[in-house]
Amino acid sequence: MIPLSWYVLLSAALFTIGVVGVLTRRNVFIILMSIELMLNAANINLVAFSHYLQNLTGQIFVIFVITVAAAEAAVALALIILLARNRGTVYVDEFNIMKG
Amino acid sequence: MSNSLTHILVSFAVLFTLLAVGGMLIWLERRLLALWQDRYGPNRVGPFGLLQVVADMIKVLFKEDWVPPFANKPVFIMAPAIIVTVTLMSFAVVPFAPGIQVVELNMGLLFFLAMSSLGVYSVVLAGWASGSKYSILGGLRSSAQMLSYEAFMGLSLMGVVMLAGSFDLNRIIEAQRDGWFIRYQFVGFMLFLIAGTAETNRLPFDLPEAESELVAGFHSEYSGLKFGLFFVGEYLGITLISSLITVLFFGGWLGPWLPPLVWFTLKTFFFICLFILLRASLPRPRYDQLMSFGWKVCLPLAVGNLLLTGAWILMKG
Amino acid sequence: MINQIVFLYFAAVIVLSAVLTITRRNPVHSVLFMLLLFFHIAGVFVLLNAEFLAAVQLIVYAGAILILYLFVVMLLNVDRESKSDRANRFWPWIVAFGLVIFAEIGLLVARGSFPLEGGQIMNKTGIKELGIDLYTKYLVPFEIASVILLVGLVGAVMLAKKKND
Numbered sequence: 001m002i003p004l005s006w007y008v009l010l011s012a013a014l015f016t017i018g019v020v021g022v023l024t025r026r027n028v029f030i031i032l033m034s035i036e037l038m039l040n041a042a043n044i045n046l047v048a049f050s051h052y053l054q055n056l057t058g059q060i061f062v063i064f065v066i067t068v069a070a071a072e073a074a075v076a077l078a079l080i081i082l083l084a085r086n087r088g089t090v091y092v093d094e095f096n097i098m099k100g
Numbered sequence: 101m102s103n104s105l106t107h108i109l110v111s112f113a114v115l116f117t118l119l120a121v122g123g124m125l126i127w128l129e130r131r132l133l134a135l136w137q138d139r140y141g142p143n144r145v146g147p148f149g150l151l152q153v154v155a156d157m158i159k160v161l162f163k164e165d166w167v168p169p170f171a172n173k174p175v176f177i178m179a180p181a182i183i184v185t186v187t188l189m190s191f192a193v194v195p196f197a198p199g200i201q202v203v204e205l206n207m208g209l210l211f212f213l214a215m216s217s218l219g220v221y222s223v224v225l226a227g228w229a230s231g232s233k234y235s236i237l238g239g240l241r242s243s244a245q246m247l248s249y250e251a252f253m254g255l256s257l258m259g260v261v262m263l264a265g266s267f268d269l270n271r272i273i274e275a276q277r278d279g280w281f282i283r284y285q286f287v288g289f290m291l292f293l294i295a296g297t298a299e300t301n302r303l304p305f306d307l308p309e310a311e312s313e314l315v316a317g318f319h320s321e322y323s324g325l326k327f328g329l330f331f332v333g334e335y336l337g338i339t340l341i342s343s344l345i346t347v348l349f350f351g352g353w354l355g356p357w358l359p360p361l362v363w364f365t366l367k368t369f370f371f372i373c374l375f376i377l378l379r380a381s382l383p384r385p386r387y388d389q390l391m392s393f394g395w396k397v398c399l400p401l402a403v404g405n406l407l408l409t410g411a412w413i414l415m416k417g
Numbered sequence: 418m419i420n421q422i423v424f425l426y427f428a429a430v431i432v433l434s435a436v437l438t439i440t441r442r443n444p445v446h447s448v449l450f451m452l453l454l455f456f457h458i459a460g461v462f463v464l465l466n467a468e469f470l471a472a473v474q475l476i477v478y479a480g481a482i483l484i485l486y487l488f489v490v491m492l493l494n495v496d497r498e499s500k501s502d503r504a505n506r507f508w509p510w511i512v513a514f515g516l517v518i519f520a521e522i523g524l525l526v527a528r529g530s531f532p533l534e535g536g537q538i539m540n541k542t543g544i545k546e547l548g549i550d551l552y553t554k555y556l557v558p559f560e561i562a563s564v565i566l567l568v569g570l571v572g573a574v575m576l577a578k579k580k581n582d
Contacts, residue, residue: 002424002464005526010428010461012522014435020515021439024508029444029490033451036482037435040458043470051465056550062470063551066477067562071569073482077489078576084493093505175449207544210472217480221452224484228445228491236491243488247481254476267544 007048014041026091028083032076039069111202118191118336125335127153129376136380160331163324168231171321175229180319180326183222183333187340190215194343195270197353197360208269209261212344213254216299220246222333223301227318238317241307241387245298248394249305253295255402259288259409260348273352282349284412287405289349291398296341298394300334302375304382307390342371424464430457442503444490448483455479469544 021034043062050058084090134141142149167173193208195201205211227239264275282289298305319330346352346367353360437450455478462471551559
């Protein structure tokens with residue numbers, strides 16, 4: 001059988017990669033995708049614990065996470081379209097109009 | 101041991117039959133279109149022009165397999181393979197007759213939906229990787245079109261799932277012993293037919309290709325066997341949607357006198373011909389008409405159908 | 418044993434394609450590696466007897482959300498190979514920071530004891546139980562989730578609409 005700690009480690013690795021992606025990349029698309037990576041890491045953890053605790057709550061939470069991820073992606077991509085239309089770039093460090 | 105052997109044999113039989121059917125449909129479509137348009141169609145090679153398919157295949161095989169220098173090579177090569185793989189994998193859950201099924205999944209319908217939602221990658225990536233403006237327009241159109249039409253494709257099938265109480269295609273067929281679901285789910289059937297046409301990029305919803313405006317859209321740059329894969333993938337898609345309509349709304353292999361496999365084939369064949377008739381008779385809508393039709397007419401209808409079905413089941417039970 | 422090998426394969430592909438996702442220059446390639454990642458996460462869900470979630474992962478994540486990303490990348494035409502930097506200037510520090518976080522979690526997992534090491538198979542895996550729970554115990558969160566989706570829909574349309582008047 002697969003020990004639960006393996007799943008936790010996998011999820012931790014995925015989450016870390018997501019964090020590094022959000023903090024390092026300049027392209028706003030990749031930043032959003034890194035956020036999806038972090039959400040997926042959380043999902044793996046939730047499903048794994050739901051399986052080992054024999055409790056469906058974790059799986060139901062995953063459904064909510066996916067719902068929120070879908071809404072987030074829609075709104076965020078609309079914002080990106082607006083930004084790209086107004087500023088002509090998708091690099092986050094060039095969105096510095098508020099910088100004094 | 102013999103059990104797993106028959107299993108492997110069934111899988112191979114299904115695979116080869118499907119590929120042969122995909123090829124033969126090219127001939128069938130050309131002949132039927134000709135019939136409805138008062139022409140002859142291919143009638144020279146072999147009896148009734150049947151060998152035309154072989155001739156076409158030889159031509160496609162020996163054409164130069166050209167990758168444009170401005171294309172993104174790995175994605176360009178991968179894209180046509182996706183649609184054929186995904187469509188063939190969807191067939192794994194279709195019950196052709198009792199016992200003739202590649203794999204019995206208790207969530208077969210969800211598996212089909214998952215696979216069909218991946219088919220869009222083929223078109224979008226082909227459009228993007230070709231690197232020409234017509235192709236990218238085709239890819240953009242198809243991604244928006246398929247996203248919109250998938251939304252109510254799933255919803256239109258949920259009425260059937262509610263009536264049968266299962267995602268298992270075998271149990272859905274068994275639940276139709278005393279009457280096909282088309283009696284209660286006519287709206288669901290119509291919506292699934294529309295969504296299926298859009299998913300397979302068939303006329304009248306072939307905006308991603310649209311020869312007259314986009315010069316074949318997403319597969320402008322494809323030639324040889326890669327183009328052939330798109331072609332066969334489209335016909336496999338028609339066969340898949342037709343067989344699912346048969347299974348979900350018209351009782352699958354159920355029927356009197358004749359053996360189950362014959363019933364299944366007959367019903368599926370009928371819907372394949374319906375798809376070809378649609379192509380022969382309907383004009384292509386404008387792109388904004390297509391989108392507003394999907395979101396403003398079909399989606400509310402699907403939700404309403406779902407509500408009514410739920411209310412009806414509650415009232416009865 | 419066979420389960421462990423399958424898991425290790427899934428885990429290796431997941432980590433590898435995640436790294437590739439965040440390091441590619443071209444966003445379309447990132448999306449493709451993300452697709453590979455979602456497939457393997459669905460595989461992990463199947464290993465955990467969550468077949469319904471595996472299907473949802475493919476239908477919603479791979480079939481809808483990722484296509485939306487691809488659509489916008491293609492619409493904005495930002496996938497040209499640009500010569501400017503991929504990452505900001507702090508990236509070596511942040512990678513080191515990430516490694517530290519991972520090492521810390523690894524240490525915690527190694528030190529701590531998971532009482533559930535044995536790993537039981539969950540009896541009720543059915544879609545039915547999931548649905549019943551969703552519509553009874555978690556009805557209010559479910560309705561709130563639907564409101565969130567509506568807000569997302571309206572918000573996206575309002576934001577991306579061109580102002581003609």
